[in-house]
Amino acid sequence: xxxxxxxxxxxxxxxxxxxxxxxxxxxxxxxxxxxxxxxxxxxxxxxxxxxxxxxxxxxxxxxxxxxxxxxxxxxxxxxxxxxxxxxxxxxxxxxxxxxxxxxxxxxxxxxxxxxxxxxxxxxxxxxxxxxxxxxxxxxx
Amino acid sequence: xxxxxxxxxxxxxxxxxxxxxxxxxxxxxxxxxxxxxxxxxxxxxxxxxxxxxxxxxxxxxxxxxxxxxxxxxxxxxxxxxxxxxxxxxxxxxxxxxxxxxxxxxxxxxxxxxxxxxxxxxxxxxxxxxxxxxxxxxxxxxxxxxxx
Numbered sequence: 293x294x295x296x297x298x299x300x301x302x303x304x305x306x307x308x309x310x311x312x313x314x315x316x317x318x319x320x321x322x323x324x325x326x327x328x329x330x331x332x333x334x335x336x337x338x339x340x341x342x343x344x345x346x347x348x349x350x351x352x353x354x355x356x357x358x359x360x361x362x363x364x365x366x367x368x369x370x371x372x373x374x375x376x377x378x379x380x381x382x383x384x385x386x387x388x389x390x391x392x393x394x395x396x397x398x399x400x401x402x403x404x405x406x407x408x409x410x411x412x413x414x415x416x417x418x419x420x421x422x423x424x425x426x427x428x429x430x431x432x
Numbered sequence: 433x434x435x436x437x438x439x440x441x442x443x444x445x446x447x448x449x450x451x452x453x454x455x456x457x458x459x460x461x462x463x464x465x466x467x468x469x470x471x472x473x474x475x476x477x478x479x480x481x482x483x484x485x486x487x488x489x490x491x492x493x494x495x496x497x498x499x500x501x502x503x504x505x506x507x508x509x510x511x512x513x514x515x516x517x518x519x520x521x522x523x524x525x526x527x528x529x530x531x532x533x534x535x536x537x538x539x540x541x542x543x544x545x546x547x548x549x550x551x552x553x554x555x556x557x558x559x560x561x562x563x564x565x566x567x568x569x570x571x572x573x574x575x576x577x578x579x
Contacts, residue, residue: 313463324461327454329495344512353516354491358462361487365464369478370526376487377520377571 299368299431302408308394311363315389316351324355351384360414360425363392368429374407378425382416390414390422397426405430435542435551438507442538446497452483452529459486482528490521490533490568494557499537501574503555509576517552518573524566527559533567535559540571551576 321335330352333340341349357378364373384390391414398409412425452472459469467474468484475483485493494500504511527533541554557570 320461320463323457327458327461328492330492354488354519355462357519358458358464358486358488362462362464365466365487370468370484370487371479373487373523375520375522377518379518380516 299408300406302396302399304396304398306396308363308367308396308410311366311392313359313362313390313392316355316384316386318349318386321349321351321355321386324352324358328352328354330354346383347385349386351386351388353380353383356380356384356390356414356423357425359390360392360412360423363394363412364427364429367394372429372431373427374405374430375428376425377427378412378414378423381421381424384416384422389417391417394427405432407431435507435553438503438539439542440539441506442536443499443502443506445534445536446499447532447534448493448496450485450489450493450527450529450531450533455483455485455489455529458489458492462486462488480526480528482526482530485527485529487521487523488519490527490557490559490570491519493527493533493535493559494537494570497535499535499557500572503537503539503553504574504576507553509551513578514574514576516572517575518571520571522569522571524568525561527561527567531567532562533559534562549578551578 325331334344335352394410394412397411400407408429410427414423456470468478535557537557540556543552553574555572559568561567
């Protein structure tokens with residue numbers, strides 16, 4: 293069965309392949325700051341983070357969301373993704389890893405496309421929810 | 433401060449050039465190893481017209497354009513009292529390295545929760561490419577602690 297055929301048999305409640313990210317590193321935060329244009333010092337400088345009332349340097353929320361997107365692009369081509377959203381629930385810190393998972397919540401047809409909606413979740417290594425997300429992908 | 437008066441406010445249009453090398457650096461930083469973000473030939477073999485911007489890259493376009501949290505400054509709200517509550521993307525067409533993306537931001541809703549202790553500000557940015565095609569809509573929810 294091809295990947296596309298396998299996708300067409302998806303049913304509500306089915307899980308998509310889980311991904312576990314590599315631990316967040318300070319070097320990664322510096323590279324994400326440069327590439328994303330978010331230069332807020334709370335992601336780069338311990339003193340700045342603490343003076344902002346944080347326990348220490350935190351990762352960019354949009355880095356966590358980008359990581360959550362890997363559970364989609366690890367599964368279908370990016371061009372199949374129609375919608376992607378996330379609610380920022382908790383912070384992440386250097387050393388944290390994220391477990392990314394997704395579950396099918398619905399199937400529908402719209403504008404000639406066969407659409408699959410998903411609930412997504414990113415949890416840290418302690419099982420705490422970091423992001424609640426949702427996505428819609430088109431099968432073709 | 434009458435925040436309700438800001439609902440519907442539209443900010444001036446902006447335009448941002450998307451650099452293909454930066455897309456590669458972005459993919460590297462987020463841990464996406466797919467060659468389509470780094471190599472034009474790989475991208476074309478995968479059916480793209482160029483090097484595609486990753487799913488959350490449109491937020492970086494908004495950042496580059498000074499369109500992230502600028503509404504707070506406009507409303508006289510201290511950015512430090514706010515957090516990014518939610519982010520959404522609707523995708524119409526890929527954004528490619530080399531594109532010039534333009535857009536406008538507007539405030540679509542403002543409401544309070546917890547007896548006014550929290551203010552929720554919802555903004556939308558519509559992005560179009562240099563051909564005039566809609567590429568992406570971003571919706572952001574900013575949560576402000578009033579106190």
